[in-house]
Amino acid sequence: MIYQYDGSYEGFLCCVYESYINKEFPIAFCGDEECFSLYPVRCVITISDHARRVQRGLEKMSIPGAQILRRVFLTCMEDKEQRMYAFARKLFSQGGTFLKNQSDEVYHPLAAAIRHMNGEVEKLKGFVRFSDYGGVLGAEIEPKNRVLPLLRGYFCNRCANEAFFIYDRTHRDLLLYANGRSRIMRVDQLQLDLPGEEEVHYRELWKRFYETIAIKERLNPRCQDIRMPKRYRGTMTEFLPTDHERHRNAIPPAAGAAFPGSAAPGGIPAPAKPR
Amino acid sequence: MDLLEKLTILSDAAKYDAACTSSGVRRGYQPGMIGNTSSSLMGCCHSFSADGRCITLLKVLMTNCCVYDCKYCVNRRSNDTRRAAFSPRELAELTIGFYRRNYIEGLFLSSGVLRNPDYTTEQMIRSLEILRHDYCFNGYIHAKAIPGTSPELVTRLGLLADRLSVNVELPSEAGLQTLAPDKSKAAILRPMGQIRDEVVQSKAELVKYKHAPSFAPAGQSTQLIVGATGDSDRHILHLTESLYQKYRLKRVFYSAYVPVVENSLLPALDTKPPLLREHRLYQADWLLRFYGFRAEELLTAEQPDFNPLIDPKCNWAIGHLEQFPVEIMSADYETLLRVPGIGPIGAKRIISARRVSHLRFEDLSRLGVVLKRAQFFITCGGRMRSGLRYSASTLVRQLESIQRGELPPDGTAVQLSLFDSAG
Ligand code: SF4
Numbered sequence: 001m002i003y004q005y006d007g008s009y010e011g012f013l014c015c016v017y018e019s020y021i022n023k024e025f026p027i028a029f030c031g032d033e034e035c036f037s038l039y040p041v042r043c044v045i046t047i048s049d050h051a052r053r054v055q056r057g058l059e060k061m062s063i064p065g066a067q068i069l070r071r072v073f074l075t076c077m078e079d080k081e082q083r084m085y086a087f088a089r090k091l092f093s094q095g096g097t098f099l100k101n102q103s104d105e106v107y108h109p110l111a112a113a114i115r116h117m118n119g120e121v122e123k124l125k126g127f128v129r130f131s132d133y134g135g136v137l138g139a140e141i142e143p144k145n146r147v148l149p150l151l152r153g154y155f156c157n158r159c160a161n162e163a164f165f166i167y168d169r170t171h172r173d174l175l176l177y178a179n180g181r182s183r184i185m186r187v188d189q190l191q192l193d194l195p196g197e198e199e200v201h202y203r204e205l206w207k208r209f210y211e212t213i214a215i216k217e218r219l220n221p222r223c224q225d226i227r228m229p230k231r232y233r234g235t236m237t238e239f240l241p242t243d244h245e246r247h248r249n250a251i252p253p254a255a256g257a258a259f260p261g262s263a264a265p266g267g268i269p270a271p272a273k274p275r
Numbered sequence: 276m277d278l279l280e281k282l283t284i285l286s287d288a289a290k291y292d293a294a295c296t297s298s299g300v301r302r303g304y305q306p307g308m309i310g311n312t313s314s315s316l317m318g319c320c321h322s323f324s325a326d327g328r329c330i331t332l333l334k335v336l337m338t339n340c341c342v343y344d345c346k347y348c349v350n351r352r353s354n355d356t357r358r359a360a361f362s363p364r365e366l367a368e369l370t371i372g373f374y375r376r377n378y379i380e381g382l383f384l385s386s387g388v389l390r391n392p393d394y395t396t397e398q399m400i401r402s403l404e405i406l407r408h409d410y411c412f413n414g415y416i417h418a419k420a421i422p423g424t425s426p427e428l429v430t431r432l433g434l435l436a437d438r439l440s441v442n443v444e445l446p447s448e449a450g451l452q453t454l455a456p457d458k459s460k461a462a463i464l465r466p467m468g469q470i471r472d473e474v475v476q477s478k479a480e481l482v483k484y485k486h487a488p489s490f491a492p493a494g495q496s497t498q499l500i501v502g503a504t505g506d507s508d509r510h511i512l513h514l515t516e517s518l519y520q521k522y523r524l525k526r527v528f529y530s531a532y533v534p535v536v537e538n539s540l541l542p543a544l545d546t547k548p549p550l551l552r553e554h555r556l557y558q559a560d561w562l563l564r565f566y567g568f569r570a571e572e573l574l575t576a577e578q579p580d581f582n583p584l585i586d587p588k589c590n591w592a593i594g595h596l597e598q599f600p601v602e603i604m605s606a607d608y609e610t611l612l613r614v615p616g617i618g619p620i621g622a623k624r625i626i627s628a629r630r631v632s633h634l635r636f637e638d639l640s641r642l643g644v645v646l647k648r649a650q651f652f653i654t655c656g657g658r659m660r661s662g663l664r665y666s667a668s669t670l671v672r673q674l675e676s677i678q679r680g681e682l683p684p685d686g687t688a689v690q691l692s693l694f695d696s697a698g
Contacts (some may be wrong), residue, residue, distance in 0.1 A: 218304050
C-alpha cells in the first residue's frame, strides 16, 4: 500500500495513525501531486486530532524520540518517510532505549541526516549574505535541507533591530522579520530590487577584502572546497558580480538560480550550478 | 586615499596573523544594540579564503606605519611599502556595514606602532569607543595589546574588547633578540600577566554586581611563528603548555612563517612555509586542550620534533604499545580518548551505546570512530578485528601509508575542525 499525504508533518503523523488503524505497512509515501503507481494508494486526509494523538503517543514513549522525528522531517534524507515510519514503529514497540545507540540500524540514518542538516545550518549562519535594499536587509539561500525554521531564531536575534527577509530558493520558503515578529511563508518567485550605490560600494569592499586576506603562499583550494563547498557560493557576495540582481532578473525564473555571467575573483572557479 | 585602497593595504598587512575566531563569549541581543556574539564553540565562519582559512572577523590594522623594525615583518620601518591608516570613525563605519550584511562576526584590530605604543593604542580605543558607543555595536571585538602600552590603556582596551592578544611571535628569547630587537620577553609577558589578572578580577566582580563592566570576557590568545627560528617542536609545545597554565590563555595560534623579507638571519625567500609542521602543532595543541595529554608525553629529548608523516596521537600510541589494545566494551572515557581514531564525541557515543547493545567493529564507524586508525589499538568483545595483520615493527609504516592518503597531494594540510581530525 502506498500512502498519499499532504506533505506536512501533521500529515505524516496521520499516515502513522492510519497504518495502525488499518493494521498495514505502507511500502512507500508520496505527496499530493506526485503519485503515479501500480500499487493501491491510500489517500490520507490530515486530521489534526489524529496527528495530535500520534504525537502524544510518541512523546509518551520518548520525548527525545519525538523531537528527533520532527526534526528529521526537515531534512533531505532519502526515503525520508519510510525511514521515519520505521523509526516511529520502533519507538512505539520498544520505547526510546535504542536511542542511546547511535549505530542502531533504524536510528543511524536519521541521526546522520540530522547531522548533515545541522552542518548546513551552522554553515549558513555564516554564509548568508544580506544586501541592504532601501533599509530592508534581504538574502537568498539554496540549502538542501529545509533549514529556515532552524535559522529563524538565530537571525532574529542577531538582526533584532533590523527588518529582514531570507528566501530559500530550493523550497520556496520566505522568512520575514520586522519589529520583533517573524513568519515563514511560501513564495513561488521572488523579484529582487537592484542594489543602490552604497550597497554596491560595500560589495566591492567585501570582495576586495576577501581577495586580499588570502595568503598566496598558502593557497589550498582543496581545503577551501571542503570547508565551503561550491554549492553555497551561488548566493555569496564574494563570488557574485556586484550587480548580480541585474543578471538574475533578466533570466527566466526556471534558470534563474544559476548565474551564468558571474565572474569569480582571481583563481576561484565560478559557482557551480545549484543542485 | 579612498577607503577601498586603505582596506586593501591594511588587510594585506594584517593577513599573517593566524588568529581568527569569534569564540569564547556568548552575548545575546540587547535592546537598542546591533548584533550578538555567536554561541558555538568554534565561533562562526563567514567565509573561507583561497588559502582555506576561516574568515570570521574583519581583520585589519589601524595603521601599517611602524617605528619598530622586526626583521620578519612586512610592516617594519625599513621596508619600502605603501603606508595607510584608518581614521577611527571610518573603521567603525566599515565594521558596521560589514556586520549588518552578515559578512563578519566582528572586528579583529591590530596595528603597527605609530609614534609609540600608547599613541597607537589610543587610536584603537577611539575607534572601538565609536563602534561600541556611537554605533551600539554588540558583536565580537578582538584587539591586539601592543607590548609597551601603559597598563591604564590596556585596561580601557580590555573593557571594549571581547578578547585581547599579545603575540609572542618568536618562541625563544634568543630569537627575539636577533629578529625583533625592539621587543623583549618581559615587555611581551607584562601585558599578558595584566590581562590574566584583570580577566579574573572582572569575572569575580560580575558575580557580585551583575552590571559590572566586563574585561575581555573571551580571555586572551597569542601567536607563535613556526619556522622563522630554529626552535624545536618540543620547545614550542612546552612553551604552549606553560602559556596555557601560567597565563590562562584561551588559544595559542601557530603561524607557519612565510618569508616576506630577504635577511641573512631568516629562511631564504624561496622557502615554502612549513604548513605540515604547523598542522602537527595544531593537532598536538588539541591533544593538550581536549585530550588530557601533557607536552612531555608527546615529545622527548630523543624525539624533539614530530614525525611529519604521522599525527601526534598515533606517534604517541606507537611509543606506548604496552597500553594497548584497549577493550571497547569496558575502557573508561580517558582511556578511549587516547586511542588513535577516537575523539571526544566518538568516546561518548561508545560509552552510551555499549550500555544498550553489544558493539561490533562495523558499529564503530557509525559512531564516528576512524576505524582505519583505531583498529590496531582496540579489541571489541575481547577480539581484534578479524583479518588484521601487523606487528610492532610494521605498524609505523602501516600507519604512515594510511595517513599518506589523508594528506593533501601538495603536502599542505587541512586545518583542524573541532574534534574530528585530531582523533
Ligand atoms: S612592531 Fe609589529 S608591526 Fe611593527 S615591525 Fe614589529 S611585528 Fe611588525
